[in-house]
Amino acid sequence: MSKHLYFTKEHDQVRKAIRDFVNQRITPFVDEWEENGTAPLHELFKEMGTLGFLGIRYDPKYGGEGLDYWYETIMLEECAHIPCGGIPMAIAVQTNMATPAIAEFGSEYLKETYLKGAIKGDMVGAIAVTEPDAGSDVAALKTYARRDGDDYLLNGSKTYITNGTQADFLTLLARTSYDSGYHAFSLFVVPTDLPGFQVSRKLDKLGMRSSDTAELYFDNLRLPKENLIGAEGEGFIYQMKQFQHERFSALPMCYIGAEDIIRETVDYLRGRIVFGKPLIKKQVLRHRLVDWLSENEGLRQLTYHIVRMKMAGQDATREISMGKLIGGSLLNRVADGCLQMHGGMGFMNEMRISRAFRDARLISIGGGASEVMSDIIAKLEGF
Amino acid sequence: MGNSGNAPEQLSYFSSEQHRLRMAVREVIKKEVLPHIEGWEEAGGFPRETYDLFGDLGFLGIGFPEDVGGSGGDIFDLIAVSEEIMRSGSNGFAAGIGSLNIALPPIARHGTPEQIERFVRPVLQGKRIAALGITEPGGGSDVANIQTTAVRDGEGYRVNGSKTFITSGARADQLTCAVRTGESGAHGISFLVIEKETPGYTVGSVLKKMGWWASDTAEIFLDDCRVPVANLIGKENEGFYTIMENFQAERLQLSVMANMTSQMALEEALAYTKEREAFGRPLKGFQVIRHKLVDMATLVEISREFTYRVAAKINAGIDQVKEISMAKNFACSVSDRVTHEAVQLFGGYGYMRGYLVERLYRDNRILSIGGGTTEIMKEIISKLI
Numbered sequence: 001m002s003k004h005l006y007f008t009k010e011h012d013q014v015r016k017a018i019r020d021f022v023n024q025r026i027t028p029f030v031d032e033w034e035e036n037g038t039a040p041l042h043e044l045f046k047e048m049g050t051l052g053f054l055g056i057r058y059d060p061k062y063g064g065e066g067l068d069y070w071y072e073t074i075m076l077e078e079c080a081h082i083p084c085g086g087i088p089m090a091i092a093v094q095t096n097m098a099t100p101a102i103a104e105f106g107s108e109y110l111k112e113t114y115l116k117g118a119i120k121g122d123m124v125g126a127i128a129v130t131e132p133d134a135g136s137d138v139a140a141l142k143t144y145a146r147r148d149g150d151d152y153l154l155n156g157s158k159t160y161i162t163n164g165t166q167a168d169f170l171t172l173l174a175r176t177s178y179d180s181g182y183h184a185f186s187l188f189v190v191p192t193d194l195p196g197f198q199v200s201r202k203l204d205k206l207g208m209r210s211s212d213t214a215e216l217y218f219d220n221l222r223l224p225k226e227n228l229i230g231a232e233g234e235g236f237i238y239q240m241k242q243f244q245h246e247r248f249s250a251l252p253m254c255y256i257g258a259e260d261i262i263r264e265t266v267d268y269l270r271g272r273i274v275f276g277k278p279l280i281k282k283q284v285l286r287h288r289l290v291d292w293l294s295e296n297e298g299l300r301q302l303t304y305h306i307v308r309m310k311m312a313g314q315d316a317t318r319e320i321s322m323g324k325l326i327g328g329s330l331l332n333r334v335a336d337g338c339l340q341m342h343g344g345m346g347f348m349n350e351m352r353i354s355r356a357f358r359d360a361r362l363i364s365i366g367g368g369a370s371e372v373m374s375d376i377i378a379k380l381e382g383f
Numbered sequence: 384m385g386n387s388g389n390a391p392e393q394l395s396y397f398s399s400e401q402h403r404l405r406m407a408v409r410e411v412i413k414k415e416v417l418p419h420i421e422g423w424e425e426a427g428g429f430p431r432e433t434y435d436l437f438g439d440l441g442f443l444g445i446g447f448p449e450d451v452g453g454s455g456g457d458i459f460d461l462i463a464v465s466e467e468i469m470r471s472g473s474n475g476f477a478a479g480i481g482s483l484n485i486a487l488p489p490i491a492r493h494g495t496p497e498q499i500e501r502f503v504r505p506v507l508q509g510k511r512i513a514a515l516g517i518t519e520p521g522g523g524s525d526v527a528n529i530q531t532t533a534v535r536d537g538e539g540y541r542v543n544g545s546k547t548f549i550t551s552g553a554r555a556d557q558l559t560c561a562v563r564t565g566e567s568g569a570h571g572i573s574f575l576v577i578e579k580e581t582p583g584y585t586v587g588s589v590l591k592k593m594g595w596w597a598s599d600t601a602e603i604f605l606d607d608c609r610v611p612v613a614n615l616i617g618k619e620n621e622g623f624y625t626i627m628e629n630f631q632a633e634r635l636q637l638s639v640m641a642n643m644t645s646q647m648a649l650e651e652a653l654a655y656t657k658e659r660e661a662f663g664r665p666l667k668g669f670q671v672i673r674h675k676l677v678d679m680a681t682l683v684e685i686s687r688e689f690t691y692r693v694a695a696k697i698n699a700g701i702d703q704v705k706e707i708s709m710a711k712n713f714a715c716s717v718s719d720r721v722t723h724e725a726v727q728l729f730g731g732y733g734y735m736r737g738y739l740v741e742r743l744y745r746d747n748r749i750l751s752i753g754g755g756t757t758e759i760m761k762e763i764i765s766k767l768i
Binding site for chain 2: 130133134135136137139140159160203204205206207273274275284332336339340343344346347348349350354357358361362364365366369370371374
């Protein structure tokens, strides 16, 4: 393990604090939250906010810790140890999906109100981009924010919104013009207590059961113009940047998640006696495990390379897209293969591997499908 | 349905009678099953009356000779029926209604006339539910290592042990149960039919599974069950051979299930990519998507033809242990890939319950585990090549 090349004693202290919290305040409740199809995010985020976990790299002026991307990576890694995908995802929505654009492009007012609220854990955030007819094809978005005096009037719907039934605010991408091209969109912060906001329904999913997902509806929602993030017409550009934080957060989920289920599977194989010997003695199984670990190490090192690029102020869109592409594929293969090694038990809901298999399936769809990652990379490569 | 239905008759594996049978089953599935299947999946089971209905229609007896109460027909009658039952879109329903196809053959083939009256006829009529009990908590693939013991005691056996992952296990009236009556290893295994009412027979809680929700899967505990010698199927200590023989039929069934799972996922993907637009054109307008669909369709076609070919050879009485093991592995690797890709093509929708591809993806995962894992198939094949 090359951890010591990048992580100091100070890093380890933060890591331990997060790990202790996860072990004591999250992991014991995961089964219950999975069963309930939702988690009490207001309570959970308040606790995490009080401990400073939700604002790791944000400005202390707004309650953040002012730390760097290495600390953020530690946070994501430790959350990825939670034995489900739903809760790490809910947390990453708060820290890496719904708030980066507010922090980077938002006004003082927006930062004081929403960024601070999210960092302290007083508010639950969500990111609202996808619509029923527009997933990867952002240009097909229909939700429209029409200027009306000092306000915008918002109409339309959003779907697959993680934290959607509990969110206090949405970071939302809407059309502000019918022109074609990238400057027809703007990014807003939409408080969910305004008239005209409605949760149409909670969605029932294959996996990520502990995380609530909603379809949202906006009917003439009157939004003050102060809730526009940055400049009108720049929303698409902001969101593409925000996506980099979102996609990056998927990487530790992949390599930590994969490693955890591999370790767990090895334990199972040691204890499972078949044909008179523990299954771990089967060469075919050992080699399969080693193949996954090798690929996984590659993904981990690519992630650390990305952190170094970000620390140096470089654009890492290409590498992050590659990481998500590889990560989604790897985690799915590892979850599938480890389930296979559990035999019939692997198909039973009580086993973590069964959950991991269902949860993994989202990684290569959510936050930009694998096909979108491939398109981005091809474009950046110039072909 | 299998596309071979469109082939000229001399090339088709199915006769025109078999085609008519297929159409009859299709109608019943459409009218009696599809309108309820979502509810049955949610409820974790289907009504017992469905067995009666399928029994009355003679569907349960397909593939069993008339002298044991069956409807007659060969392997392709059974495949036609299975394929159409799979059109319910629920592997669980197919496995549940079809559990007799793994539970009865040992009795139908090796049972006495009295055993056939008691344990075969009523099941084929839909009056009793039958399950097969082989897998144990401590051993799945390692069949020769069965731990459940049956010790001879006067006119009966005393049976102790437990069986798990038993399809239809929660409400089965009778269990075709593999037990150890002799020495350790393959040569000490026998089959007993154990009835639910037997004192000491208890059903554990219904197991919650990733997929196959419409089928009840349970653990069964056998605590000093007294089973009459009259319930011994065939000869004592010769059960292992029967298990192996039975596995061939089960593996063929699973291959058919995998192929139909692939077929339905492919059809869903074809329809969806035609209608769903992104970047100003239907998804099918993208070359990568088109080629992906072609790869899926090609694999589905090959797998179905291979399975049919193996089935035809089994029908002709040719030993196909190697080939059916290959067919199961191939069909399952195809259905793994095709269901995975179908979900991908549906994007976020594919992850949502209520979409058929979501259920197919969950249901599919057990196919390469149940009835002998992919790894066990490879062990068998490696010995035969």
